[in-house]
Amino acid sequence: MCGIWALFGSDECLSVQCLSAMKIAHRGPDAFRFENVNGFTNCCFGFHRLAVVDQLYGMQPIRVKKFPYLWLCYNGEIYNFKQLQKQFGFDYQTLVDGEVILHLYNRGGIEQTASMLDGVFAFILLDTANRKVFLARDTYGVRPLFKVLTDDGFLGVCSEAKGLINLKHSTSLCSKVEPFLPGHYEVLDLKPSGKVASVELVKFHSCKDEPLHAACDTVEALPSAGFDLETVKSNIRILFENAVRKRLMAHRRIGCLLSGGLDSSLVAAVLLKLMKEININYPLQTFAIGMENSPDLLAARKVAAHIGSEHHEVILNTEEGIQAIEEVIFSLETYDITTIRASIGMYLVSKYIRKKTDSVVIFSGEGSDELTQGYIYFHKAPSPEEAAEESERLLKELYLFDVLRADRTTAAHGLELRVPFLDHRFTSYYLSLPAELRIPKNGIEKYLLRLSFEDSNLLPKEILWRPKEAFSDGIASVKKSWFSILQDYIDQQVDDLLLEKAAEKYPFNPPKTKESYYYRQIFEKHYPGRSSWLPHYWMPRWVKATDPSARTLKHYKSATQE
Numbered sequence: 001m002c003g004i005w006a007l008f009g010s011d012e013c014l015s016v017q018c019l020s021a022m023k024i025a026h027r028g029p030d031a032f033r034f035e036n037v038n039g040f041t042n043c044c045f046g047f048h049r050l051a052v053v054d055q056l057y058g059m060q061p062i063r064v065k066k067f068p069y070l071w072l073c074y075n076g077e078i079y080n081f082k083q084l085q086k087q088f089g090f091d092y093q094t095l096v097d098g099e100v101i102l103h104l105y106n107r108g109g110i111e112q113t114a115s116m117l118d119g120v121f122a123f124i125l126l127d128t129a130n131r132k133v134f135l136a137r138d139t140y141g142v143r144p145l146f147k148v149l150t151d152d153g154f155l156g157v158c159s160e161a162k163g164l165i166n167l168k169h170s171t172s173l174c175s176k177v178e179p180f181l182p183g184h185y186e187v188l189d190l191k192p193s194g195k196v197a198s199v200e201l202v203k204f205h206s207c208k209d210e211p212l213h214a215a216c217d218t219v220e221a222l223p224s225a226g227f228d229l230e231t232v233k234s235n236i237r238i239l240f241e242n243a244v245r246k247r248l249m250a251h252r253r254i255g256c257l258l259s260g261g262l263d264s265s266l267v268a269a270v271l272l273k274l275m276k277e278i279n280i281n282y283p284l285q286t287f288a289i290g291m292e293n294s295p296d297l298l299a300a301r302k303v304a305a306h307i308g309s310e311h312h313e314v315i316l317n318t319e320e321g322i323q324a325i326e327e328v329i330f331s332l333e334t335y336d337i338t339t340i341r342a343s344i345g346m347y348l349v350s351k352y353i354r355k356k357t358d359s360v361v362i363f364s365g366e367g368s369d370e371l372t373q374g375y376i377y378f379h380k381a382p383s384p385e386e387a388a389e390e391s392e393r394l395l396k397e398l399y400l401f402d403v404l405r406a407d408r409t410t411a412a413h414g415l416e417l418r419v420p421f422l423d424h425r426f427t428s429y430y431l432s433l434p435a436e437l438r439i440p441k442n443g444i445e446k447y448l449l450r451l452s453f454e455d456s457n458l459l460p461k462e463i464l465w466r467p468k469e470a471f472s473d474g475i476a477s478v479k480k481s482w483f484s485i486l487q488d489y490i491d492q493q494v495d496d497l498l499l500e501k502a503a504e505k506y507p508f509n510p511p512k513t514k515e516s517y518y519y520r521q522i523f524e525k526h527y528p529g530r531s532s533w534l535p536h537y538w539m540p541r542w543v544k545a546t547d548p549s550a551r552t553l554k555h556y557k558s559a560t561q562e
Contacts, residue, residue, distance in 0.1 A: 003027030003048035003411075004060070004073040004145075005163050006124045008133060008155040008188075009195035010042045012168040021046030023162045027075075029414040033059055037071065039128065042194040045073045050360070050414055051252070061126075064093040067102050069129035074098045075159055076121030076143045077418075079246040083216045084116065097249070101125065110134045114185045114204040115212040118246070118424060122180070124157050126190070133188040133196055139205045140367065140422045141182030141399025144407055148177045153195030155188065160408070161333050165527065177530065182399050183207075207395050208431045211424040218242060219425070227434055233452040235429060243423030244270045247363065248278065252416075255359030256309070257349065258286040260299025262446060262466060263365030263374070267420055269307045269458040271363055285359045289314040289349040299463060306460050314352045316345060321482070322489050324348060326522050331412040332404065335509075335523035335531070337516050338538045338548035339405050341483050346409040354413040366406045367421035370394035371430055372446045373438055374468055377540035379445065384435035390541060391438070392431065398422075401538050483515075483547070490518045509534060512546070 003024035010017055018034055025032065028048025037043040047060040062072040081100040085092060090103040101123060104113040110125070114136045122145035125134040135157060137145045148156045148164050156164045157180075164177045180186070183205045188196040205211060219242045222235050244267065248254065254275070256268045272284045286309040288300035297313055304311035321344050328347050329340060353359055369375050373391055381387035398404075403419075410417045420426070430438070433448075441447040445468050453464060494514040502517050503510040506524075508531045511517035516537075527533070539548050 002050055002075045003159045004075045004122065004124060005046035005158045006044065006073055008043045008190065009153050009193060011154065011170050014044050017167060018046065020163050020166050024048060024158060024160050026414060027159055027411045031059060035061060037126065040194045045071065047073055050416055058096050062096060062099060064099065064102060067106055069127060070102050071126040072098065072101055072123060074101060074121055074123035076119055076138065077249060078117050078119040078121065079249060080118035080213055080216060087216045110185055110187060111204060118211065118213040118217065122159065131190040133190050134185060135180055136185035137180050137182050139183045139207055139424055140395065140403060142403055142419060142422060145180040146177055147180050149198065150176065153191065153197055155196045161533065179399065179533065207392065207427055210428045214425055217425060218246065232433060232437065236452040239426040239429055240420065241270055243420035243426045245274050247418040247420055248274060250361040252360040253282060253358050254361045255285040255287060255353060256363040258288050258300045258303060259296045260288065260303055260463065262450065262464065263368035263421065265303045265459050265463050266453060267363050267365050268303060268309060272307050272309055283310040285310045285312060285357055287312045287349050287353055289316050289345045291316050299466060302460060303463055314349050316348060318485055320348065329519060329522045330526050331408045333527060334404060334534050335519045336401060336534055336538055337519065339401050340519050341486060343405045343409050346405060347412060350410045350413040350415055353415060361416050361418060362410055363418045364406055365421060366402050366419045367398065370398060371421060371427055372449045373440060374446045375540060376445065376468055377543050379440050380542040381439065382542065384439045387439050388435040400534065487515050490515045494518050506531065508532065509537065
């Protein structure tokens with residue numbers, strides 16, 4: 001996890017523009033480099049480093065003797081760089097996993113490069129010999145990337161939007177900063193003036209398609225084809241374990257977020273098992289946050305005792321959570337209601353990890369709800385086919401919601417997040433299964449995932465079959481949920497009259513509640529006029545919901561009142 005930043009064709013003094021690069025310094029607390037491009041005095045790279053692999057040669061932009069005309073700035077981890085080296089005979093100059101991008105590009109061009117990378121990434125690749133700039137981002141947008149391109153060819157690229165919004169240029173940049181689409185690469189021509197012109201934007205991978213790099217994965221082919229239940233369960237276990245194993249690549253201590261829900265508990269249990277197998281000689285630290293005796297804390301405690309992790313509990317007090325709202329919104333760059341609610345706990349537990357421990361590489365359970373139909377409202381899906389379509393929609397939009405939350409809350413404290421549920425092989429296999437197999441069954445969401453691990457003894461049965469809790473609800477007490485605590489506080493902060501006129505003040509995505517108005521005010525304070533970064537609020541489907549919290553849905557109420 002690092003912070004990348006680059007400018008092409010800047011009209012302003014680069015030493016002034018460089019100040020914008022410092023807005024993402026939190027992403028790489030270990031080192032910083034600012035480098036001009038030879039022959040293009042108005043082009044430069046900025047890089048903030050979190051040193052996770054190759055402590056000696058890990059600075060960027062990466063350049064190697066073999067390809068002196070290539071410059072690479074990337075944020076991410078490429079898990080199959082050793083397999084690709086073996087398959088294609090690449091001669092690496094460093095131990096940096098991202099060096100493989102240079103070799104792949106030299107061998108087969110940008111299309112093959114993006115398609116063959118098994119990992120999470122956002123990168124800027126400059127080819128001065130052919131006068132090309134390439135941008136690319138992984139399938140689910142696990143690593144963030146924003147860009148601004150003006151009509152006269154000035155390009156700015158950054159890990160977070162905050163590194164672009166104050167750039168100086170002869171024409172206005174205001175409305176043009178936008179997220180770079182996941183699963184895409186862009187080709188731009190570099191002119192002698194340093195300005196660029198976009199040539200094409202190409203979608204190189206869709207979540208349903210088996211990735212091109214599957215051919216050189218450590219699990220080359222699944223033991224058997226077909227959709228009989230035992231085969232499917234076995235394949236799910238094999239691919240999920242493989243997803244966790246490949247993410248063990250690190251020279252820094254590994255930890256794991258543990259809410260006590262199914263997803264983070266499965267990740268923690270498989271992670272600890274594999275760490276023992278490869279003789280990692282320190283205990284796995286797991287981290288939970290919640291109010292005293294909240295459902296998440298109690299469940300996480302049970303899981304930690306079962307798997308034998310070194311468990312840390314962070315007690316959330318209401319005042320601390322409320323005080324963090326503004327800095328959380330600044331970090332997130334969104335005003336989405338459910339994203340902000342869930343981010344507060346994750347932001348505070350990340351802060352604790354950074355200050356009180358030496359864990360830096362943090363595993364988490366993001367992506368499972370979208371992939372395995374874990375949200376409560378999936379019980380109301382009109383048909384298995386519509387549920388499958390909704391699952392794909394949620395996965396495509398992860399970069400706007402849960403993946404955004406997970407990245408920004410951890411990156412704000414210089415941590416690197418790893419999310420095995422979003423492994424390309426695992427997700428494409430799960431999405432290839434018949435729609436009927438993937439829906440909730442017997443009133444239980446994620447039924448197939450739970451069933452697949454039932455006989456593994458990885459988790460206590462009551463955790464494996466624990467019903468879904470939204471993270472923002474699970475960290476609060478049973479009596480009063482986190483979202484209602486927030487609403488009680490905000491009711492005192494926003495006048496009724498302000499809410500009545502909300503649609504006039506904020507015509508795009510107008511706030512409907514005092515809570516959403518309060519968040520929007522803070523967002524506009526830091527990012528005025530940039531409400532289009534959020535195309536729509538996250539809300540459940542197929543139910544008449546006015547609030548995104550799971551606790552407001554009937555299915556949840558009936559489950560908790562039994």
